[in-house]
Amino acid sequence: MLRALSSSYTQRDLRDAFGLFATGVTVVTAVRPDGEPVGVTANSFTSVSLEPALLLWCLANGSSAAPALRPGAEFAVHVLSHHQLELALHFARRTHEKFADPQRGAPRGPPHMQEAL
Template sequence: MPAFTPDDFRATLGQFATGVTIVTAIDAHGHKIGLTANSFNSVSLSPPLVLWSLSKQSSSMPGLLAAPAYAINVLAGDQRLLAERFARKGIDRFDGVAWRPGLSGAPLIDGAVASFECHPRSTHDEGDHLIFVGEVTHCQRRVGAVPLLFHGGRFFTDLPL
């Protein structure tokens, strides 16, 4: 057994600064799915692969598992309210949100720093999360845009050196 509590582990993980993303998809019934995630990471350049993970308890899990494609939208520094909105439960997360369909049909959030449209490649069941590996079919970026960062339970837009 670990010599630390789940709260200690979570707080320690929070010391690793990450970007903030919104993962989006269209489910088999044509409904939009979207959620905030900071578990995004690159896997491979050839083929172009990325990964992210989702709690097995997430209500979005069935729709994402059945979606033919999804997009990972890397948020800009001025999109903190979107990160908070897509982390909430029990609301229409897309209400009033500007987006457009990507080449795959998955929603692309307007103003994002970058987006990665993915074809689901594999999933891996680990602990209390499912890891999604996607093959990137299209990507785009806004050169010079400032990303939204998350560290220690707080949002940042820039960490000065």
């Protein structure tokens, strides 16, 4: 169920409360129609079903990655290990420089990070 919260708490309160929930962290990668690779740190990932094979994750409407996640688009989900804090923080930044290191880019399709779990 998706429900907007309404109350008198501040955004800081809400952030602190949400932050208490221990969760796995992923980086989702895709390619925009203009060919630019995109990557977003996401903890909204969840496994849904084996048959049919389904997963779910949520992307903010305002994300620069949104054009790459149009219906039917290919994307890759990288499950991070607890050693990969730096990678998680890197892909949580609002910048177009996330793939400045060409090693991170795959020749075709969404970039694949070999170092992920």
